[in-house]
Amino acid sequence: MKKSRIIIITVLSVIVIAVTIGLMMYFKPHKDFADATPDYELTVAELIGAFASDEAAATATYVVDDKTVLVSGIVRETDTDSNGCAVIVLGQNGTEGSVCCTLTPDESTASITIRPGDPIRIQGQCTGMQELIEPQVIMIRCALPRK
Amino acid sequence: MKTAIYLTLLLFIVAAPMHGQxxxxxxxxxxWFYSETPLETIEAHNNEAASVLTPATxxxxxxxxxxSFKFERALMEEHFNENYxxxxxxxxxxxxxKLVNLTEIDFSKNGVYQAVVEGKLTIHNKTNTVRQKGTVEVKGNTILVKAKFDVVPGDYDIEIPSAVRDKIAKTVAVNVDMAYQPYKK
Known part of the structure; x- marks a missing residue:
């Protein structure tokens, strides 16, 4: 094989590989928190307590690197956001502090039977804690655990 | 009769500010925000924003x-959080x-009112004073606040690398859509 042909084939292969990797990265899907194995399993009180005592440490542990967090507690209220996604707030009535979980659109239809007072386990992506209205840990892309 | 009038007046005086506060x-x-250039359209939504409105003040x-901002593409979301x-x-x-034209908004009467808001906006740990226009809609027990304004990333020390500068608009259009309910103790 001629040397020039080898160079052309090598250059073309490198281009094809680079473009493929670039496209794969550009179109890579979001992490599926519904099917992921939880990295952390906590109660509502433990999760709120972690952010209340050291927000930076809790952010580094539960938020950075898109960890899957599974939280268990009692449903305080249910709502629907402007996208039609179910919002389930976990916490005790009369106690400050809650975990607000927004379900994915697919999971939202399955959540219609969830009522205040129900014990529940929800997993998803923890995005941090807001304290404007009350200390409230926010979880998005949530789903009911598969097992 | 006089006592009844005094009592009624007293009730109004006491009840009005209580409701107002x-x-x-x-x-x-x-x-949500929107950035559009010929090369790329970027849109991200946050449905978990918290807000408190005090009509009296x-x-x-x-x-x-x-x-909590959700992007269509995972890579954009990653770059937004990690790099910018x-x-x-x-x-x-x-x-x-604060709503600076408060006297022009009647929170006790249904309707759509033009609103001007002025205050301090903190993004990326940098605070700027902003003044924006929007609308306040009173609809029974619900108050709807809507606004659309532009944010210049550079004003908040957000550096856009030259490699992607052509893909991100110089001003990013931010939209606000909030529905408020009375606070129940």
Missing amino acids: DKYLCKNGHI GELVFQLLIK MESAKFPKSDFKG
């Missing part, structure tokens, strides 16, 4: 988590301000 809460506000406060907003270091953004 009530706070209205929005727990799942929708804030016109005080308006917002808070949101940067990490540094959300691990600066996880929140907030606004503290």
Whole structure:
């Protein structure tokens, strides 16, 4: 094989590989928190307590690197956001502090039977804690655990 | 008869400010932004913004988590959090301000009112004073606040690398859509 042909084939292969990797990265899907194995399993009180005592440490542990967090507690209220996604707030009535979980659109239809007072386990992506209205840990892309 | 009139007057005097000082809460506000260039359209939505509105004073406060912005593409979301907003270091953004034309808004009467808000907007740990126009709609027990304004990333020390500068608009259009309910103790 001629040397020039080898160079052309090598250059073309490198281009094809680079473009493929670039496209794969550009179109890579979001992490599926519904099917992921939880990295952390906590109660509502433990999760709120972690952010209340050291927000930076809790952010580094539960938020950075898109960890899957599974939280268990009692449903305080249910709502629907402007996208039609179910919002389930976990916490005790009369106690400050809650975990607000927004379900994915697919999971939202399955959540219609969830009522205040129900014990529940929800997993998803923890995005941090807001304290404007009350200390409230926010979880998005949530789903009911598969097992 | 006189006593009855005094009592009625007293009731009005006591009841009016009590009602006026009530706070209205929005727990799942929708804030989204949009950046469009010929090369790329970027859109991200945050449906978890919290806000408190005090009609009596016109005080308006917002808070949101940067990490709660959802993008269509995972890579864009990753770059937004890690390279531009540094959300691990600066996880929140907030606004503290007031409706400056409060006298033109009647919170006791249904209708859509033009509103002007002025206050301090903090993004990426940098605070700027902003003045924006929007609407306040009173609809029974619900108050709807809508606004659209431009944010220049450079004003908040957000550096856009030259490699992607052509893909991100110089000004990013931010939309606010909040529905407030009376605060129940």
